[in-house]
Amino acid sequence: MSKQKIYRPRPVSGFPEWLPEQRLVEQRWMDHIRKAFESYGFCSIETPSVEELDVLLAKGEVDKEIYAIQRLQADEADKSESRLALHFDVTVPFARYVAQHFNDLDFPFKRYQMQRVWRGERPQDGRFREFYQCDIDVINVDHLPLHFDAEIPAAALECVAGLDIGPIRLHISNRKILDGYLAGLGIEDRVPVIRILDRFDKIGSDGVMAALTGELGMAEELARKAHALATIQTSDSSFGAQVRALGVEHETLEEGVSELEFVMDYLVREVPDADILADLSIARGFDYYTGTVYEGRFTELPGFGSVIAGGRYDDLAGSYINRRLPGVGISIGLTRIFGKMVADGMLKTGPKTPTQVLVALPSEERRELAAETAKTLRKRGMNVEMFHAATKIGKQIGYASKKGIPYVWFPPFEDGQPHEVKSMETGEQIAATPDSWTID
Amino acid sequence: MSKQKIYRPRPVSGFPEWLPEQRLVEQRWMDHIRKAFESYGFCSIETPSVEELDVLLAKGEVDKEIYAIQRLQADEADKSESRLALHFDVTVPFARYVAQHFNDLDFPFKRYQMQRVWRGERPQDGRFREFYQCDIDVINVDHLPLHFDAEIPAAALECVAGLDIGPIRLHISNRKILDGYLAGLGIEDRVPVIRILDRFDKIGSDGVMAALTGELGMAEELARKAHALATIQTSDSSFGAQVRALGVEHETLEEGVSELEFVMDYLVREVPDADILADLSIARGFDYYTGTVYEGRFTELPGFGSVIAGGRYDDLAGSYINRRLPGVGISIGLTRIFGKMVADGMLKTGPKTPTQVLVALPSEERRELAAETAKTLRKRGMNVEMFHAATKIGKQIGYASKKGIPYVWFPPFEDGQPHEVKSMETGEQIAATPDSWTID
CATH class of the missing domain: 3.30.930.10 (Bira Bifunctional Protein; Domain 2)
Structure with missing residues (x-):
């Protein structure tokens, strides 16, 4: 091979x-x-x-x-x-x-x-x-x-x-609002209008007006009325009053407004720290949404x-x-x-590994002791590697350092000595027993 | 649409x-x-x-x-x-x-x-x-x-x-054992022989002998010697003595045996409850393995x-x-x-859901209270659903029952009453507060 x-x-x-x-x-x-x-x-x-x-x-x-x-x-x-x-x-x-x-x-x-x-x-x-x-x-x-x-x-x-x-800002609307409002204005072919209003964040207020009157050939006054709805943005359910102040009436519009009011009231109460915005310009894709729509953007990277x-x-x-x-x-x-x-x-x-403790291998003769130590710590819920070879201790510590392992454990190098554990962060090394030592 | x-x-x-x-x-x-x-x-x-x-x-x-x-x-x-x-x-x-x-x-x-x-x-x-x-x-x-x-x-x-x-039994071998042993027997074209020995669990002892002598045309005595190795199975490193007793010598064989001894000794010590078997018939695919090989099978469903x-x-x-x-x-x-x-x-x-507690909705007026209760329990680390409509309580309990949700929580139906929680398993219902109640 x-x-x-x-x-x-x-x-x-x-x-x-x-x-x-x-x-x-x-x-x-x-x-x-x-x-x-x-x-x-x-x-x-x-x-x-x-x-x-x-x-x-x-x-x-x-x-x-x-x-x-x-x-x-x-x-x-x-x-x-x-x-x-x-x-x-x-x-x-x-x-x-x-x-x-x-x-x-x-x-x-x-x-x-x-x-x-x-x-x-x-x-x-x-x-x-x-x-x-x-x-x-x-x-x-x-x-x-x-x-x-x-x-x-x-x-x-x-x-x-x-x-x-x-931070992420969640823009929320309801498809029924744009659709019902435009219907209330007597507009029959609403999809092209909604597509333009939905691009408010990309082409801006002037761009929207230009597209409505230019591309679609809408009358200036009608375009201004359509545009007015899409400018409404509130961080609570007060958008409703602003919509109603525009004076357009339609059953679908009213349904959309009251649905969005319910959603905004709930969110203001339940996730008070979140950045939410009733933003009546957003419509999302046309493939399946029919009511509430959501769109979250990086607040600092709207583009x-x-x-x-x-x-x-x-x-x-x-x-x-x-x-x-x-x-x-x-x-x-x-x-x-x-x-x-x-x-x-x-x-x-x-770090580069989930390992919390590296158990050093003092010598080939002490392999069984090292393995036993690793097993004891592992059974107590820690992520533990046993070093694979009885190389120089400096090299073993170097391995922990490279991988970001926070603790190195030293089984006794000679009989009668205690186990010790070294914090890689502080450099401190203390005596410890595998049965009772815990990570800070 | x-x-x-x-x-x-x-x-x-x-x-x-x-x-x-x-x-x-x-x-x-x-x-x-x-x-x-x-x-x-x-x-x-x-x-x-x-x-x-x-x-x-x-x-x-x-x-x-x-x-x-x-x-x-x-x-x-x-x-x-x-x-x-x-x-x-x-x-x-x-x-x-x-x-x-x-x-x-x-x-x-x-x-x-x-x-x-x-x-x-x-x-x-x-x-x-x-x-x-x-x-x-x-x-x-x-x-x-x-x-x-x-x-x-x-x-x-x-x-x-x-x-x-x-139970699962882990069969372990080392590719060097079969290969070195067959080399020690003087067999040059070893892959076809290994392929047949590897099928020991499927075609059995007689099948292996028949295939070696029939398909490959090996002499009866040579086939018997090859077959002898593949029959060795031990649950510790004692397989080594059995291999050596066969009297075949080869450097690769000795290397494989001592590697497998190391692995078996470690496993016997470290995972004493596991069902492991040094099984010298197994070889695994030929695409990349060169030493130790593993194959775990359902003990009760070897086929x-x-x-x-x-x-x-x-x-x-x-x-x-x-x-x-x-x-x-x-x-x-x-x-x-x-x-x-x-x-x-x-x-x-x-169960059909991770939900631990279903918070019932007593009435439309108490929606905010129910939502608040759900939120408190959720913040304390529990998986909590708030029922979505103020339907009959029996229907709400039925929902918990169908989905296997273990607890149903009742916010006060009237002012001054306590919260209560019902265990779906025991049927017991007790007063409780969202701030302190814990799942048994």
């Missing part, structure tokens, strides 16, 4: 890979997020990495740059198999899961899912082809209480508050785009089952956030 | 998917395995799901039924991109990782990796196309101490001992094949870097074990 040609592997663009000290932080983040999700009673599910293409395309999602898979050695018999492709999010697989296991699930069904997803993106800053998403969703049969529209962002905000990633996103959908699973299953969910773009921190050198990385 | 044709999704053969109560157990297993790996100082890494085809094929691994990936909408520009494929194990990606990040890693490098892998297997019992493997490996530069050959199976045995999966496997390799990363990097590793076939338990109805599943 050894003397063949060397193939020097290159990093594959868009498929991130972390060093151990970075991965340790990523894993800590994932543990934290999982704990927050579970503290709200969301259960874990995982779906296969692949779905039938027909499932992925059932909602017409052809713009997601899907990766199809095929056996290298596929033969004739395989061609009749289902065409399979990697999932591009975990929302569509979740909807398929609920439809397929409908009779085995209890509703409202609250699940979280932390998996890799794949998209054939063109390589560029902050865009990955393989990345982790961390999602929570609730689905119920026929009717889903508004309670969940408030609980979902509260859980997500708790997740990100525990990560050392700088970076959304790192949290989600909303309420009337019936996502309807493509796969003849039941009405409304839901609401939110997705935390874990790799997008993590990758940005790494790229900007902002990530405080940890 | 709603009135389109319904596409009824079907389960995709070979891609397992678990219900929430099964996934909860799988996750508990993964947490346990991770904890055991970390307690020995292995650090986590993850590699991308895909590798360049040239990396996967650098060792000639064309028989692994590799899945290639391709963008559905690939255009001309993409055709010049690297050909990418899903990895079929995490050993080859690990070797590539070490070669690529060589200057950023500290050696000996001890990593664990728990990821999904993909193989285009024909569907059959116990064979999956997507499955989790949990691997530990150590790689060092130039020379890797034998210490790790002993530590690796100790960590793996500790992992499986903590899972409720029935099911291996659920743990690994061994020592001289230089796995040599295809990608001009350094000698010997290693040793072991892989736990998590999905293979878990899938078998599920298929046989042996899996003790958990």
